[in-house]
Amino acid sequence: MKNIKFFLVILVVAFATLYSCDSDDVKDLTVDIEAPSNIDLIYNITQDNTGLVTIAPSGKSVSSFEVFYGDGTGESTVLSLGEKAQRNYSEGSFPVRVVATNLAGQTAELTKNLEVSFKAPENLVVNVTKSASSNFGVSVSATADFETSFEATFGEDPAAAPLAFTEADTVDYEYSSTGTYTITVTALSGGAATTSTTEVVIIEDPVTLPLTFESATLNYNLIGFESDVSIVDNPDSSVDNNSGKVVRIQKTGSQVFGGVVVPLSRPIDFSGPQGFRMKTRSPMPVGTKVTMKLENADGSIASADFEAFTTKVSEWETLFFDTTGLDTSQPFSRFVIFFDLGNAPTGDINYFDDIELADGPPILLPLTFEDTRRQYNIGTNNGAFSIIANPVAGGINNSSRVMQFNRPPTGPNNFSLVAIVLDQPVAFDASTTFTLKVYSPRAGLPVWLKIERVGDGGSFQEVTSVTTSVSNAWEELTFTNFNGNTTEDLRNVVIFFDPLQATSSAETIYIDDLIKTN
Structure with missing residues (x-):
């Protein structure tokens, strides 16, 4: 028994001794890890002026890096071995710092300056366009490679700050006077590097057709001879001429x-219409002659006289000057206007306004179809029109020309109509009345009159169900009871012929002389 106990004691001592020896042989593996070394930062800066920099840290005996961007934000990013960081910088010098750490927690660090400089923008293209609404306005846009934005100066005020814009923008500028100006556009890179180009723009305020005399900046340079001439406020603003400014001549x-020379800045372009319209207001009797002739810039070449005659007294009206026979190859660049040429002064004050090229006389009320020079804008529905010699002259209508409307057989709600666009709007009040001469193949034909805004049938004045009382004879229909609530620019005259009822056979209807009686 004692021997067994003694043996156990020996085993325990031996085990303890063995254990003690093994424990002495176990080592701390981190003791032998080298400290981080050979720390470096590699920078890759994109060449598109965005300032995007890729930062690649490297080193020996490193398990991770912490990159401090050095851009004043205090921000940093921890990267595993082999990872890279990206950061957008402005142009300048930045002390980027990296702290490298090994598995034992030992660190080493490096600070390395990052130099960011942007390249100058390339391929700068500038587009300068004149304003469509103002002779003094321009619009500028630009494109370039490697730009971040643009600045433009317009050469008028040296102290004015540049206007900034981007490639997606258009910047507008309004000059205060005519002249030659240099527009400078600078493409910015986001840093010091820039690229600039210039464009010369000539700001003109030419006197051209149509002549409205409304501009506050134009020098119309009217030349009166044996007359007193000036541009004044319109003495009678009305539906026939609501201009603010007109020419007064006495x-x-x-x-x-006695007359007036009205010069233009350049010769008239006769590639389109070759006649002229002009609004006049004269207190002189109906039939007073108004004369126009054309001259070149120095008056050495002159056309024949072209005449028109007034039809109203002390009211605005539009006269047409038929220039048939005019030599349009001549550089005509000024008008000469006379009132009552050939007669002694009477003291009367006349006015004119809105000189423009035109193919024919204006389409106005009353509609008579007599003047073959008029160019009508006419549309129809469920029918066809033509302007012809009066085939049924007699009775109350001996006009030489009328409108014929051919209506085919139609079903109900057919809305057979003819629509005629006027050049001036119609004014209404509660007592407005129209008359229309109609030649119908049957009595009881309903005729409607509607005057609406062109392109907007929802704004209108209308009278319906005025019916013919005779067949195969001219009669005059009267349209009353308009509501009088005038809507501006009611110029589309629409005449319906029995628009709701069906007819089994074709009908030919004639109309003439649509007159606004008050």
Whole structure:
């Protein structure tokens, strides 16, 4: 028994001794890890002026890096071995710092300056366009490679700050006077590097057709001879002429040829219409002669006289000057206007306004279809029109020309109509009345009159169900009871012929002399 106990004691001592020896042989593996070394930072800066920099840290005996960007934000990013960081910088010098750490927690660090400089923008293209609404306005846009934005100066005020814009923008500028100006556009890189180019723009305020005399900046340079001439406020703004400014002329002295020269900045372009319209207002009797002739810039070449005659007293009206026979190859650049040429001054004050090229006389009320020079804008529905010699002259209508409307057989709600666009709007009040001469193949034909805004049939004045009382004879229909609520620009005259009822056979209807009686 004692021997067994003694043996156990020996085993325990031996085990303890063995254990003690093994424990002495176990080592701390981190003791032999080298400290981080050979720390470096590699920078890759993109060449698109965005300032994007890729930062790649490297080193020996490193398990992770912490990169401090050095851009004043205090921000950093921890990277595993082999990872890279990206950061957008402005142009400048930045002390980027990296702290490298090994598995034992030992660290080493490096600070290395990052130099960011942007390249100058390339391929700068500038587009300068004149404003469509103002002779003094321009619009500028630009494109370039490697730009971040643009600045533009316009050469008028040296102290004015540049206007900034981007490639997606257009910047507008309004000059205060005519002249030649240099527009400078600078493409910015986001840093010091820039690229600039210039464009010369000539700001003109030419006197051209149509002549409205409304501009506050134009020098119309009217030249009166044997007359007193000026541009004044419109003395009678109305539906026939609601302009703010018009020309006033009064013959003076004893000569019969008092008039005014109206110069243009360049010769008239006759590639389109070759006649002229002009609004006039005269207190003189109906039939007073108004004369227009054309001259070149120095008056050495002159056209024949072209005449028109007034039809109203002390009201605005539009006269047409038929220039048939005019040599349009000549550089005509000024008008000469006379009122009552050939007669001594009477003291009357006349006005004119809105000189423009035109193919024919204006389409106005009353509609008579007599003037073959008029160019009508006419549309139809469920029918066809033509302007012809009056085939049924007699009775109350001996006009030489009328409108014929051919209506085919139609079903109900057919809305057979003819629509005629006027050049001036129609004014209404509660007592407005129209008359229309109609030649119908049957009595009881309903005729409607509607005057609406062009392109907007929802704004209108309308009278319906005025019916013919005789067949195969001219009669005059009267349209009353309009509501009088005038809507501006009611110029589309629409005449319906029995628009709701079906007819089994075709009908030919004639109309003439649409007159606004009050």
